[in-house]
Amino acid sequence: MSPKIQPISPNTSRIVDILAFPRAQLLDVTGPFQVFTTTNDILARRGLPPAYEVRIVSSSDAIVATGGFVIATTPFEAAGARIDTLVISGGRGATEAGEQERLAQWVKQRALSARRVASVCTGAFILAAAGLLDGRRAVTHWEFCARLSHQFPRVTVDPRPIFIHDGPIWTSAGVTSGIDLALALVEEDLGRPIMLTVARRLVVFPKRPGDQAQFSDAVTLQAPNHSFAELHLWIDDHLTEDLSLRRLSDRAGMSERTFSRRYREETGMTPGQGVERRKVEAARQLLLDTHFPSKRIAKCCGFGSEEILRRAFLRVHGVGPKEYRERFG
Known part of the structure; x- marks a missing residue:
């Protein structure tokens, strides 16, 4: 018998927007994307509707990520008002992206309508620039923890965990920890049995505890x-x-x-x-x-x-x- 879907209705499809920008880290975008879409695949095999509608959004209709990969995206204007989860990717362009007034305002407005907001790697700098991490505990890639703490003193930066959950805000460490974070979000929504099935399908550890340190x-x-x-x-x-x-x-x-x-x-x-x-x-x-x-x-x-x-x-x-x-x- 298939495990029962827990906290959310099986008839509910939640919109997940993954923010990308020029020079975003490719895996920061595609890692969480794959977790959510694989969850939908598993539900479909059980005769259930998808739990997530996943979109990659940006200020234009395409961005060039690391390695020269071009990613087709949904422009801000076409994203609509309704949203459940906002995921901010990281990468070399995160600092510059956070300084763009249009992008910062979009993140602030999007966060107000979202049930939860998450960042992967240096995406934490974009959340911090938008004021969303003030008074909260957060993490980013270990190489940038000291910089995040210095640049945004109102943020309590903990360099140790692979991800941190503080109220409606989730932040994660470097690159592959975005997969761990996405698995944690799936577990919160659909329960541990579904999350474990997704992790096995992706052949990843199901799932590393958030307080596990950024190894090594x-x-x-x-x-x-x-x-x-x-x-x-x-x-x-x-x-x-x-x-x-x-x-x-x-x-x-x-x-x-x-x-x-x-x-x-x-x-x-x-x-x-x-x-x-x-x-x-x-x-x-x-x-x-x-x-x-x-x-x-x-x-x-x-x-x-x-x-x-x-x-x-x-x-x-x-x-x-x-x-x-x-x-x-």
């Missing part, structure tokens, strides 16, 4: 152009030693105050949080690559006990070490 911290904090990349490598080699603010600032050749300020500006977190992330990342690798018990992993990674490891892992990844190993190991 080794990538996030060790990019070659990262100001503290060398320090992070040193931390990785000294996880069981004294990693106090004083020692880290001495290692970086700065005063404690300057080091704390610059570290937060660069990474979006405090030095203490940065050390914790390095330790948790090391523990994560051991969970995946070894059969070490948690007690041994805690000792290897500089945690005082299994419980301290568990609490730190929960803060960073949203799940405990045991659950993480069972899910991803």
